[in-house]
Amino acid sequence: MNLIVSAIGQGLLWALLGLGLYLTFRILNFADMTVEGTFPLGAAVAVANISHGMSPYLATLLAFVAGMIAGLVTGLLYTKGKIPILLAGILTMTAIYSINLRIMGGSNISLIGKKTLLNNEFLENLPQYFNSVFLGIGIVVVITGILIFFLNTDFGQAFIATGDNPKMAKSLGIHTDFMVIIGLMLSNGIVALCGALIAQNNGYADINMGIGTIVIALASIIIGEVAFGELTLNQRLVAVTLGSIIYRLILLAVLQLGFSANDLNLISSIVLALCMMLPQLEKVTHLKKPIKRGVNKHD
């Protein structure tokens, strides 16, 4: 039971990663590698500041801002520097590695004895593992709500149109470069926020904690789509969180089978690869009915 509650809590906290990446991967239609750097960046900024005595709220907010700046850098490299988006993301990600080492002053910092977002009266009085569940629900509801609002404004619609058909967007007077930059900033801000929360939940930040984040984020998005099929955009955002929880439960099941935590990245990649290959497997095996549509619909 405890393991399942813990997995749900993890799923909720990690859901932010999927929500952040959704803006670039599904709406702007490209894979942004920056997130592999911004996730540990958020963790590093939050933990370093908290360990120097800053309020965890302010430190978490700073992590969000740091992520936005990283997104801005990738956005400028891509739109103004005309560097292909994949490479622009990799460049920023690589640069952030050094910056993270500077921020942390080493390859990891611990939060032992420091107050974090989880150390408030309400969360501390909950049974074990329920604190991350409640923190996760709170933050996921707020971020999902903000995204739904954003995407349903005139500005947000122009943002969606930019990803859907940039040439048309331009012909309607939408500044597509600006939209891409805003999308990357918002996306990376949310990913850094996720890093800050995970680090506080784990009690430390580590230079290598970003490895595999893009796969985890994609897994949440795609598991959500496979599991729930045809949805409206608002529902899709909610499905990301559910996908993230399902993903954690899959990992839990795999660990119960006797795999070690060292195998997690291998397992994550296999899970994601399987989900992405579903449409192909469907064709080969003619298993149309048991597998719902949704994975490749837009590709």
Add this chain to the structure above:
Amino acid sequence: MTKSTLELKDVKTTVKTADGEIIPILKGINLKIKSGDFITIIGTNGAGKSTLFNTIAGSLKPDSGQILHDGQDITKMSEEKRTQFIGRVFQDPKMGTAPRMTVAENLLLATNRGKKRFLKIRKLKENIPHFKEMARVMNNGLENRLNSFVEGLSGGQRQALSFLMATIERPDILLLDEHTAALDPHTSENLLAVTDKQIKENKLTALMITHHMEDALKYGNRLLVLKDGRVKVDINEPEKKKLKVSDLYAYFDD
């Protein structure tokens, strides 16, 4: 004399090919477009028809020359800014619409053409009756598909939507770049008829590129023949009426 809506003065535009070669396309275009003109444009491939549109719309900047809109110099104005007064329909039905958004969402985007877009909740539901009325004009059932995703529409409906999007907020200048070329003859005819009707009823100023000599003669009050980056022939209403398709072919030959 009526005031000219758009004026091009000795506009020269070069285009860079994939391997970096710079090729002159427009070699000195002089053109005065009066308000209410419906100009059909013909010319061989490479004559500069599309480059002319790209230069007017601002997606290409001329190397020299001047473009005036209502007497104001817009030569250096950005493409995005020019959308305040230019509406455009592309040849490829996929080009002018957002496939993963609904018909109504596309139309809503178009009502904000050239305007600042704010963090204000979109007014989709409130606009549906208006959109329905507008879509009915297209005469192809588009009004019943307002909540469908555009990717599910037929090419004809998609192109009708593109046309509607370019005109839903009245543009000073409407650019039609062979907008019916990708459609079957029947659908193409229907869209051209609606295009003609809309332009006349709303007194729009329009430029239409076409490869069909018959259409070039049938529609519009003025005809341009582009050849080798220059306006070779510029014919007005009375003369245009007398022209035959064979006359047009003669223009290409010499």
